[in-house]
Amino acid sequence: MNSMKIFSGRAHPVLARKVCEYLGLPLGRVLTGNFPDGEISCKIDEDVRGRDVFLIQPTCPPVNENLMELLIMIDSFKRASAERITAVIPYFGYARQDRKDEGRVPITAKLVANLIDRAGADRVMAMDLHAAQVQGFFDIPLDHLYAAPVIDEHIETLGLDPDNLVVVSPDEGSIKRAMTHLHRLGGQLAIIDKRRASAEHTRQQHIIGAAVEGKTALIFDDMISTGGSICGAVEVMRQRGAKTIYVAATHGILCPPAMDRFTQAPIERLILTDTIPLGPGKDTSRITVLSVAPLLGEAIKRIHRNESVSRLFG
DSSP states (O other): OTTEEEEEOSSOHHHHHHHHHHHTOOBOOEEEEEOTTSOEEEEEOSOOTTOEEEEEOOOOSSHHHHHHHHHHHHHHHHHTTOSEEEEEESSOTTTTOOSOSSTTOOOHHHHHHHHHHHHTOSEEEEESOSSGGGGGGOSSOEEEEOOHHHHHHHHHTTTOOGGGEEEEESSGGGHHHHHHHHHHHOSEEEEEEEEESSSSOEEEEEEEESOOTTSEEEEEEEEESSSHHHHHHHHHHHHTTOSEEEEEEEEEOOOTTHHHHHHHSOOSEEEEETTSOOOTTOOOTTEEEEOOHHHHHHHHHHHHTTOOSGGGOO
């Protein structure tokens, strides 16, 4: 493990320190800042020649700032003669723009993949990509991790009755994710028919599958941005008579007015992971944040040792 070094950008140093604690390694020294005009400066403050470098930097808000910092840091490591550079991106921004769903729009997920590749990364690690096909946008190896084991392990501690449980997919695209949770937690499956009116607005009306009246509903999604879709799903569950409602997601972006919506929503608990820092000023009284640091740390160790990462989930 002596040839491995862990570094962090400014996006989420707390998570990087937790990963280092799991691995029993010190966090690498790097000096980052901004010039007066806003340009990002970076200097690696220790020798990385011939080392296996892992750079932890989610591209969460401010997305463009964190993405540019990631690219600049990768370039710094490349020019400092690191043997291998793995970009550990717990939350991969721009993943929602993964196809041309109408004319004259970009495929920004592919553009970002190209930028990371061209900057000099040799490998990428990401968690719960919004669209699985983003893996194919990279011309370098990508290890796709899943937070489901971490979330399910916590839910099992809540002592919920599987016979009175309904696992809810908030839209048709999340059915596979919901089935993963269903196989471990038990219960029945329900799917919400979601129709997108615009980039910011959706409509949830119908439920397909199990009845939810008098039962505990667990709604799973990969990310929560403004909370409109999820809170719409919560309202549908409430109207259909769900007794208790839990919401769980990997990435808690929580852009305004998400916190206001969840404050008013009839949910028992919002369960998130720490792929993204919640930031100051957010009411966490009904939020449980689970750490994915041990999962990231184990994956990093396996990559360094050229061992299987997929066995973490199989």
